[in-house]
Each structure stands twice: as structure tokens, then as C-alpha cells.
Amino acid sequence: MIKDLIPPPGPPRGLALAQLVCRTGDGAYYICAALFFTRIVGISPVQMGLGLTVAWSVALALSVPLGHLADRTGPRGAAVVLFICAGLGVASYLFVSSFTMFLVGACVYAVAQRGGSAAQQAVLAGLVSGEEVTKVRAYVQSSYNAGLAVGAGLGGLALLVDRREAYYAVFALNALAFFAASLVLSRLPVVPPVPKQQAAEGGAGKSVFKDRPYVVVSLLNALLLLHIPLVDIALPLWISQHTAAPIWLLSVMFMLNTVAVVLFQVRVSRAVTGLHSATRHIFLGSVLLGVGCFVFALTSAGDSAWLAGGFLLVAVAVQALGEMMQAAGAWEVSFGLAPAGKHGQYQAFFGNGTTVAEMAGPLVLTGLIVYWGVPGWILLGVLFVVVAALMGPAVRWGERVRAAASPVPPDSTDNIGETVAS
Numbered sequence: 001m002i003k004d005l006i007p008p009p010g011p012p013r014g015l016a017l018a019q020l021v022c023r024t025g026d027g028a029y030y031i032c033a034a035l036f037f038t039r040i041v042g043i044s045p046v047q048m049g050l051g052l053t054v055a056w057s058v059a060l061a062l063s064v065p066l067g068h069l070a071d072r073t074g075p076r077g078a079a080v081v082l083f084i085c086a087g088l089g090v091a092s093y094l095f096v097s098s099f100t101m102f103l104v105g106a107c108v109y110a111v112a113q114r115g116g117s118a119a120q121q122a123v124l125a126g127l128v129s130g131e132e133v134t135k136v137r138a139y140v141q142s143s144y145n146a147g148l149a150v151g152a153g154l155g156g157l158a159l160l161v162d163r164r165e166a167y168y169a170v171f172a173l174n175a176l177a178f179f180a181a182s183l184v185l186s187r188l189p190v191v192p193p194v195p196k197q198q199a200a201e202g203g204a205g206k207s208v209f210k211d212r213p214y215v216v217v218s219l220l221n222a223l224l225l226l227h228i229p230l231v232d233i234a235l236p237l238w239i240s241q242h243t244a245a246p247i248w249l250l251s252v253m254f255m256l257n258t259v260a261v262v263l264f265q266v267r268v269s270r271a272v273t274g275l276h277s278a279t280r281h282i283f284l285g286s287v288l289l290g291v292g293c294f295v296f297a298l299t300s301a302g303d304s305a306w307l308a309g310g311f312l313l314v315a316v317a318v319q320a321l322g323e324m325m326q327a328a329g330a331w332e333v334s335f336g337l338a339p340a341g342k343h344g345q346y347q348a349f350f351g352n353g354t355t356v357a358e359m360a361g362p363l364v365l366t367g368l369i370v371y372w373g374v375p376g377w378i379l380l381g382v383l384f385v386v387v388a389a390l391m392g393p394a395v396r397w398g399e400r401v402r403a404a405a406s407p408v409p410p411d412s413t414d415n416i417g418e419t420v421a422s
Contacts, residue, residue: 069344234370285328
């Protein structure tokens with residue numbers, strides 16, 4: 001078990017450490033941001049929501065161009081610069097006194113964070129062999145969750161103090177965490193930039209937008225990522241309005257999900273060795289996500305807090321396993337269908353699915369689950385299963401296009417991923 005938590009030495013350990021450090025800062029920030037901006041700075045909740053929506057929309061628009069720039073200039077250097085910019089964006093919150101200043105800082109932070117994450121994925125693809133990409137990505141994800149959990153605890157301490165200085169300390173910590181992560185990334189081996197001509201010959205089109213199979217796969221994955229806003233957006237309202245379970249159970253569910261990913265993500269990902277096994281994991285994981293939705297729907301039946309609480313814990317456990325399986329398969333697909341030399345822009349586009357889910361998820365899930373109730377849970381579960389069933393044909397389409405564009409056809413066995421980043 002302990003072995004699963006520690007990445008092998010070299011680039012995998014450096015990538016995981018950088019993620020652990022910067023997400024620790026982010027975890028503290030997420031806990032404190034809303035109260036700081038509304039109570040300390042004096043920005044209204046509507047202004048804060050509008051500012052964050054604008055910031056993440058700008059990040060969505062600029063992520064692929066920044067990913068392309070990372071491919072052309074070298075992803076390691078791009079990741080270092082963008083993480084420093086993210087730290088500066090967070091540090092600017094220490095001086096915010098108006099909505100305009102908040103909006104500028106939020107845009108810098110969102111754009112740099114998304115672009116830096118895409119560049120970091122390109123670094124991973126450049127330093128890790130194709131057959132190890134998903135395994136290393138699992139270590140990185142495990143570190144991501146561990147960092148968020150530790151950071152959330154630190155943010156909770158700031159909430160207990162509930163003073164301006166405590167919130168300032170959290171934002172300073174987040175900024176320093178990004179600076180430290182950039183230092184860790186700067187010590188990794190250099191991934192050389194890809195010349196323009198070589199990049200143009202590396203795939204089916206000049207940009208990810210012209211790679212239709214990859215676009216379809218990314219859009220399908222974005223729908224599957226609607227499970228992300230469930231715990232922090234839909235479930236609090238569902239538990240309080242539709243079940244007899246105590247609302248404090250939500251914290252237990254959050255910790256169960258987080259700890260499960262930290263402890264078992266690497267182990268779950270070991271079975272993913274190529275595109276074929278990846279699509280199987282996506283399908284089975286998404287079926288589990290659907291089953292979890294059906295169990296969530298049962299929590300509204302009856303007046304027993306014990307029964308409702310039991311169903312909630314079962315549902316979140318099922319969904320945690322589904323999330324890990326779906327994620328492992330999606331990582332393999334995102335790298336396996338991306339042409340060599342284009343991982344920056346391809347990972348940026350694929351990663352935008354998370355941003356879309358977090359932006360659209362609150363509205364979609366609130367309408368489906370909070371207002372529609374049990375039928376909404378069932379419809380969401382069916383959506384997960386149907387989308388997962390469509391993923392297999394989409395991935396096979398991408399394989400055919402990639403094989404036609406590549407001078408060295410990918411292996412037809414389950415080791416397809418081995419040719420990805422070599």
C-alpha cells in the first residue's frame with residue numbers, strides 16, 4: 001500500500017511532488033476564497049461568481065494556444081513560467097480592493113493554472129515512456145488529491161481564526177506553493193521543443209481542432225466529468241432538501257472520496273496498458289458512476305437518517321471506484337490518441353473538459369437533481385452509461401485516423417499506448 005503512494009525516482013517523483021505542493025496551496029485557497037472576497041474584500045457573491053465565470057472562460061479560450069506555444073518553445077520552460085504567473089495571480093489577491101482588481105487577478109490565475117497544467121502534461125509525455133504514462137499520471141493524480149486534502153485542512157484552520165491576517169496567510173501560502181512547484185519542475189530534464197515542420201507531420205491535422213476523433217472523444221469525456229461537481233454542488237442541496245441524513249455526513253463523503261483516490265488510484269490504473277484496456281476501464285467506471293447515481297436516488301426514500309446515510313456512503317464509495325477507473329482510462333486515451341509533438345495543445349484541449357464540467361455542472365446538476373429529484377438522478381446515471389458506450393467507437397475511430405497518419409502503425413494489441421510518447 002505504501003509503495004503505491006510513492007512514485008519511482010526521477011521525473012515521475014518530480015512531477016508528483018510539483019502537483020502535491022501546488023495543490024496544497026490550492027486546497028487552502030478553495031476553502032477560504034468565497035468568505036475572503038465577500039466578507040473581507042466586500043465583493044458581492046454575484047460579482048464573485050461573475051468574475052470567476054469570466055476568468056475560467058478566458059482560460060478555456062486560451063488554453064489550447066498556450067499548449068501549442070508550450071510544444072513550440074519547450075513544455076518544461078512553459079510550465080515553469082506559467083506556474084510562476086499563477087503564483088503572481090494569487091499573490092495579487094493580497095492587494096485586491098475592487099471588483100476590477102479581483103477580475104484581473106482571477107483571469108491571470110485561471111489562465112496560468114490551465115496553461116501550466118497542460119504544459120506539465122506535455123512534460124510528462126516527453127519524459128515518460130508510453131507504457132508508463134498512465135501509471136505516472138495516476139501518481140500525479142494521487143498527489144493532487146493528497147495536496148487538496150492537506151490544503152483543505154490548512155484552510156479550515158484559517159476559517160477557525162477568521163481574521164484578515166489568516167486569509168492573507170492562505171493566499172501567501174498558495175502563491176509560494178506555485179513558486180515552489182515551478183522550482184521543482186525546473187529541475188526536471190529538458191523536453192526539447194518540436195520544430196514546426198515536425199509538429200505538422202506528427203498527426204492528422206495542423207491543430208487539435210481539426211482532429212475530429214479527438215474532439216469527439218474529448219467532448220464525450222467532458223460529459224463523463226459531470227461527476228466532479230456532484231460532491232460540492234449537488235449533494236449538499238440534495239442531502240439537506242431531499243433526505244433525512246445529517247448534512248455533516250457530506251464531510252465524511254468528501255474525505256472518503258479523497259482518501260480512496262490517494263490510496264488506490266495507482267493500483268486501479270495498473271490494469272490500463274493501452275487503448276483497448278483504457279476503453280474497457282472507461283466503460284466499467286462510467287457504469288459504476290451510473291450505479292452510484294441510482295443509489296443516490298434511493299436516499300430520498302423513507303424518514304430514516306441511518307438508512308439514508310448508509311445509502312449515501314455506499315453511493316459515494318461506488319462512485320469513487322468508478323471515478324478512478326474512468327480517469328485511468330481517460331488519461332491513456334488522451335495521451336494515446338495525441339500525435340507526438342502536440343501533447344501541449346492536445347492535453348490542453350482534453351483538459352478543458354474539467355473546466356467545462358465545473359462551469360456547466362452546477363447549473364445542469366442543480367436542475368437535474370435538486371429540482372427534478374429522483375428522475376434526475378436516473379437520467380444522469382443513464383447519461384453516464386450511454387456516453388461510455390459511445391466512447392469505444394470514438395476511440396477506435398481515432399486509432400484508425402492516427403494509424404493512417406503515422407509512418408509507424410500502432411500495435412493492434414493492447415500495447416498501443418507504447419508508441420505514444422516514444
